[in-house]
Amino acid sequence: MKYSYLFLLCASLTACTPISQSSSNSTGNTKVLRLLDFAYEPQIKTIQLGPTGAPAAPAVTALGQWNLLLQFDDLRPERDTYYVKFVHCNHDWTKSDLQDLDFLETYNEFPINNSEFSVDTHIPFVHYWVGLPGVKIPGNYVAVVYRGSDKGDIVLSKRFMVFDSQVSFTSNGNLLGPGTVANLNQQLNFSISYQNLDINNPLIDVHVNIRQNQRWDNMASDIKPSFVHDIEKELEYRFFDESKMFRGGNEFRFFDLRSLNYPGRNVAYVDKKQKPFDAFVAKDKSRNGESYAQYNDLDGGYNIDNLDYNKELAYSNYVNVNFSLSSPPVSGDVYVTGAFNYWNLNQENKMHYDSAKSQYSARVLLKQGWYDYQYLVKSSTLPPYYFEGSHFETENYYEILVYYRPFQPRADLLIGYIRLDKNPR
Template sequence: MRYLVIYTLLLLAGCTPLAPNAISSEGSVKVLRFADQTYEPEIKTVVIHPASSNQTSSLLPAVTKLGGENLILEFDDLTTQRDTYYARIFHCNYDWTKSILMDLDYMIEYNEFPINNFEFSVDSHVPYVHYRFVIPQVKLPGNYVLVVYRGSDKNDLILSKRFMVYDNRVAFLNERNLIGAGDIASLNQQINFTINYKDLDIINPLDNVKVVIRQNQRWDNIATDVRPSFVREIEKEIEYRFFDENKMFKGGSEFRFFDMRSLNYPGRNVARVNKSVKPFELYLEKDKSRANEAYSQYDDLNGGFILDNLDYRDASFANYAFVNFTLVSKDKIPGDVYVTGAFQQWNLNKENKMYYDTTNREYTAQFLLKQGWYDYQYVVKSNSLPPYALEGSHYETENMYEIFVYYQPFQPKADMLIGYLNLYKNKR
């Protein structure tokens, strides 16, 4: 009987429930995603950029060389009080699944960092606390996700944001082919390149080397695990040539944009400002489909945004405002329409989905955005229409591409980022 009681007690102890995940202010359970994500609606304007005082640094990719300059995380918390936030870093494989590495395998120090650099907004219509965090350096190249959580509860998630650290162990030979052949030339951009790995001993490079290509830092149309055309093991070269349309990137069109650096004297593509409410409401000029329009050349930010305040010339005085987007459409499109750009972290979800007004025959969406200059596009998610159905696609469009090369050695058993190339097509 004594052994039966002890066995029962052990069973009860083993059934102790795990700590539940935290609940967001909207009532949903917070589940960590190894992607760019905010887990509370009060967290806004999240960006990781290279350490620089230059205002345009937010346009640069969240990519740095191993042992090079630090990256900076910045975000706003729309509240009046400072909170206690901590950051943690996860190493991921090329496909953004968590690797098997332990913290000490890739971290120089203990993997928990307080975020102590903060600043309160001044006389803003929406009060907020601006946080700034210098991301510590890591020991290994690869994909990383920075996770911010509240206090000592690692389940009380605030945000997750991706960044990459590379160690160039391969050389790139880039061929300047821009387009494909025949009828597909007017829509697509072709990227041909060769990787030389003479300084590495790679077994079976056809399967063990992974290549990912990204256009304009977008996550919604990224090309993963790009397969090579030829492998020359004697020369230690891997060649990538893309002749098929499904292996090319659509050139798209130059991004739409608006200027809300000043709320007193709003800039281009802002139709009007409603100052009778706070925060102010901005109404952009009504947009229409560009699917059948000829290519129009102008400089854009490749989907990015620059924060700026022309009213006070002080970042702490920058205001948030509700920005209203309107897309005129005679009929409802067979599928979903989204407003997308870096300001929405390239996500296609309910937060940036547009809704069709049958009375006015137009799509509408509203976002709370900080003062600045913003690029955006309309993306279609449909079984019968391509994503660029409302924007059109042209091979002449200026785009920025990044090529990531990954290799998983025997030790450590995780994908290392051994090559990185940043290049432009049709650079002005």
């Protein structure tokens, strides 16, 4: 299928306003669809969407390659009936004007037929999974899972992207030169060539977004080219100011909770007095002002795994994971975050200050596995990375997404996608 469009995909969390329509579910509670990664009920946990066999990888696929698998846990002992539907979105993750049949061959309702009961776990749960069906056009999509025949009884929403390569990239991932800002930041310089497309006004019709480590909260959205070369059909992106740069951040903190019998790295101990168990991550301290230390991480992700039962995930327990950060109180709210909570800053992962222990603490229910995490500050006076520090040497990966809105269909289509590794090991 050939299109006349070019675009870069990325969406900002702040641009993702809830859809105005809402409906009541079978219990009478009103749920409003949010076009972002979100769980609408507390018992819906461990939502993953990625290529089959690689659930932690980006939820991105090429048009015609239907390899995305959606899976989640329902922390209840009974099996339920779930369906998934799709919402097509523009480059900014607002709902597009397309009708369902514009991007699907069939009715927009797909049953989730695969499920598995947990075995001898402290909290019984049912694990569900479904391979996502194909779509007809590229772009941003949100998979929406709802219970039974009530489409208003939403339990989760998860973003994914489908691209159709119509452009080519040249990249130069130069770090900035020496200086105070350069020691914190990372910069990507690149060009986009659209030789096979007729784009009359690329400054208006082309949108480029850049995402760091699959994060939506710090995505650079709707970036405009520094230079437009009409004759060469090339858009050049060269960033000369700090507003178009990413903080390098730091390598992520991590802990290994794959075993409850033999606590792994950075797990101080596991308290088994009551079920579910409590695992205590080794006490952390601020890394602000420390020199950069190189080590491998999952770039903020996590892997579900179980070493106690030979990797049989049906036996994997949910555990109350206790975090502690030694620090005097700071101006603002402190959160422990990562891919495990979709990078959201909410009450579940907000830390509370214990003046008697001079530390921030949080308790989060997580499934056995290996987790990356970090501490972020929400403050009017402190940077988000206050406790982590920021270094240009940090290994990160970036996704460049290119969107183009042709005359028909009048929707933003994802016509370019590339992943670039910064400081690869």
